[in-house]
Amino acid sequence: MTDGVTKxxxxxxxxxxxxxxxxxxxxxxxxxxxxxxxxxxxAIFLLMLASRLGxxxxxxxxxxxxxxxxxxxxxxxxxxxxxVTWLNLTPKVLVIWRGENRVNPLLIAAAHYLAWFAxxxxxxxxxxxYR
Amino acid sequence: MAASxxxxxxxxxxxxxxRYRPEEDEEPFYQTxxxxxxxxxxxxxxxxxxxxxxxxxxxxxxSCRMGVCGSCGMMVNGDPMLTCAAFIRxxxxxxxxxxxxxxxxxxxDLVINMDDFLDKLTDVQxxxxxxxxxxxxxxxxxxxxxxxxxYKQFSMCINCxxxxxxxxxxxxxxxxxxxxxxxxxxxxxxxxxDGGADERAEVMFSHEGIWECTxxxxxxxxxxKNVDPAGAIQQAKVTATKDWYRSxxxxxxxxxxxxx
Numbered sequence: 001m002t003d004g005v006t007k008x009x010x011x012x013x014x015x016x017x018x019x020x021x022x023x024x025x026x027x028x029x030x031x032x033x034x035x036x037x038x039x040x041x042x043a044i045f046l047l048m049l050a051s052r053l054g055x056x057x058x059x060x061x062x063x064x065x066x067x068x069x070x071x072x073x074x075x076x077x078x079x080x081x082x083x084v085t086w087l088n089l090t091p092k093v094l095v096i097w098r099g100e101n102r103v104n105p106l107l108i109a110a111a112h113y114l115a116w117f118a119x120x121x122x123x124x125x126x127x128x129x130y131r
Numbered sequence: 132m133a134a135s136x137x138x139x140x141x142x143x144x145x146x147x148x149x150r151y152r153p154e155e156d157e158e159p160f161y162q163t164x165x166x167x168x169x170x171x172x173x174x175x176x177x178x179x180x181x182x183x184x185x186x187x188x189x190x191x192x193x194s195c196r197m198g199v200c201g202s203c204g205m206m207v208n209g210d211p212m213l214t215c216a217a218f219i220r221x222x223x224x225x226x227x228x229x230x231x232x233x234x235x236x237x238x239x240d241l242v243i244n245m246d247d248f249l250d251k252l253t254d255v256q257x258x259x260x261x262x263x264x265x266x267x268x269x270x271x272x273x274x275x276x277x278x279x280x281x282y283k284q285f286s287m288c289i290n291c292x293x294x295x296x297x298x299x300x301x302x303x304x305x306x307x308x309x310x311x312x313x314x315x316x317x318x319x320x321x322x323x324x325d326g327g328a329d330e331r332a333e334v335m336f337s338h339e340g341i342w343e344c345t346x347x348x349x350x351x352x353x354x355x356k357n358v359d360p361a362g363a364i365q366q367a368k369v370t371a372t373k374d375w376y377r378s379x380x381x382x383x384x385x386x387x388x389x390x391x
Contacts, residue, residue: 008153010236010244015302023209026299029347089346092362093369100277 032085038078041071087112142168144219146177148189149230151237159237161228162186168223175203175214178229178241191241198355201291205241206230211293211353233296234305248292251308254334255316260327278323285318285363287356294350294360300343307343308334310350310360317363320370336371344368 020026045068052059062068090112091105143165151159164185166177175193182189193203196215203214208228219227235243261272294310301307308316316335320328334340344364351361 008238010153010238011151011159012236013159013233015234015299019299019302023349025349025352026347029299029345029349033345089348089365092348092351092359093365095362095366097277097281100280102280 032082035078035082035085038075039082042075042079045072045075083116087116142223144168144177144223145226146174146181147226147228148178148181148241149228149237150189150240151231152188153239162189163226168219170220172219173215174205174207174212174217174219174227174229177219177227178214189241190239199289201289201355204232204291204293204296206233206296211296213291213293213355216355232292234298234302235292235295243292245292247305248290248295248309248312251312252290252315255308255312255340256327256331257312257315257319259319259322259325260330262324262326272324274323281323282318282321285314285321285358285360288315288318288358288360289356291355293353293355294358297349297353299347299349300345304339304343306339308340310344310364311358313341313344313367314358314360314363317367320367332371332374335367341367341371 016022020030048062049059052062087109091108094108096103096108144167146164146166147161148164149159150156150162164177164181166180166185169176173196175196178189178191179193182191191203191205191214193215194200196203198213198216201213204211205214206212206229207214207217208222208225211232214229229241231237231241231243235245235247238244265272288311290311292311294314295301298307298310301309313335316331319325320331320335336342341364344361346361346365348361351357351359354360
């Protein structure tokens, strides 16, 4: 800082590699980030399904594969957790002003949940049509 | 609580305090002190008791002892806290471990070197850059209550640096501009009187700026003034993204518009 001041040696504390285990909020952050692997896994599964669209037997065989079913059962809670944690954060990112008032943050999160449920309902409806 | 009739001092609280004396020690160590317990004492009171009555060599920063000046931030049992707001009764009878703020170099005992933070405040120009200079004779730069409301939350920062000590990104990448400086940069970008957004953009929207943030969100959790730096940074990301699309899609249009 100021010239003429003798600078003593400073101590730098190393950051432990397991820093994310040291604090609950860090751990929950890591869980949120790691659940994205399941989102990625599910996207690969959808691509595999899409590539079998021309061959109905292969398509249904993949859907009925017990390993694939087991993976889906594991992926579902992970993907739901990932979605919920991010949707809960939307009001921090999206700030909307209506005239003189800030739109209630709860309303912004609620709108995202509504959109999510609406899209899910449409997909369920389409699936039920082709059963 | 009413002003304390000093409770019988048979009750004591044990403090484990981080010590580092650069002239004598290669490594820091923890020193244990026993301090009388009072219902209305905060950790800072206990530290001052140690300094005045037990061990005058203990070094720490403090000033206002009422949550305004932001100089007594330390790690209390692993949480970044203003020690003037950390009541001993919330920990008693457990031992309280007091350490200097995480991720900053330690000068001595509980005192950290904050130069890095001060440099970063300057890097992102956390001051008002008037949209139009005018002589004093023309009076104030007026602002409506709504214009004030848009940045007010981010202006409550007291530069206590608790958010930096909560940020694992800063811990791993010290070049990260960090929560408070970015929140303050966003505060001025949102100010209707300010015209400095373009000047701030280079540092603020760089990789060491907002894009280094992974939205852990702990900065906002520990902030004693509810500034929500995590929110400020994500909102700046939205603005930067919009600006980028605007510059790509409307090459002839206006440069970096400010988000209303």
